[in-house]
Amino acid sequence: MRSFDLTPYRRSMVGFDRLFDLLENSARSAASGDNYPPFDLERLAEDRYRITLAVAGFRKNEIDITAQQNLLLVTGRKEAAQQDRSNFLHVGIANRSFERRFELADFVRVESANLADGLLTIELVREIPEAMKPQKIAIGATAQPAASNDTKTIEHSAAA
Missing domain, CATH: 1.10.1200 (Non-ribosomal Peptide Synthetase Peptidyl Carrier Protein; Chain A)
Structure with missing residues (x-):
């Protein structure tokens, strides 16, 4: 590259x-x-996202998800191998610890996380604070928050 x-x-x-x-x-x-574990990143809606990691062989208590400002850290720590691997002729299933980092945009937070069928699914949502949303400003008046997501505009009332 x-x-x-x-x-x-x-x-x-x-x-x-x-x-x-x-x-x-x-x-x-x-x-x-290092691209382990593999993952998918989906955009479900304008402000909703989903990260799906393939974590076959990991239990809930072996996975830790930490959300910090602008960073999502997913770690998997395998407990000491309790099974005797001397009888295996081939070991192709990854049985190692991992750490995956995802940079998050401003105002993106983790909504939920689920583990099912070897897939860890993390739901994300972007919530822009009301003070950061566009607002309409009338000339000669104070700022009034508007419910629409239009860009900032200035209304002009013509004098008759």
């Missing part, structure tokens, strides 16, 4: 440090090739 030098952009753009860091970290992690 090619690596891009983002230095010229860092010099001329203010406030995009986090974005550049994400791009550089993403390129490094893709080059490392």
Whole structure:
């Protein structure tokens, strides 16, 4: 994979440090090739997402999900192997611990997590605070929050 030098952009753009860091970290992690466990990322609606990880062989008590600001960390820790593996002719089922990190956008929170049939499903929802939503401003009046999601507009009433 090619690596891009983002230095010229860092010099001329203010406030995009986090974005550049994400791009550089993403390129490094893709080059490392560790893609265990495999996962799907779905967009269910404009503000709803689902992450599905294939965690066959893991129990609920062996998986930990931690949500921090802008980071979702999913770790799986296998208990010490209790079965005798000397009788296996081939071991193809992964039986190792893992750590998966997902960068979350602002105002995205974990709604729920479920484990069924070897698939860990994490439901995410983006909730923009009321103060951050677009609002209509009438000239000569104070700001009034509007229920619509339209862009910020200014109403102008013409004098007759």
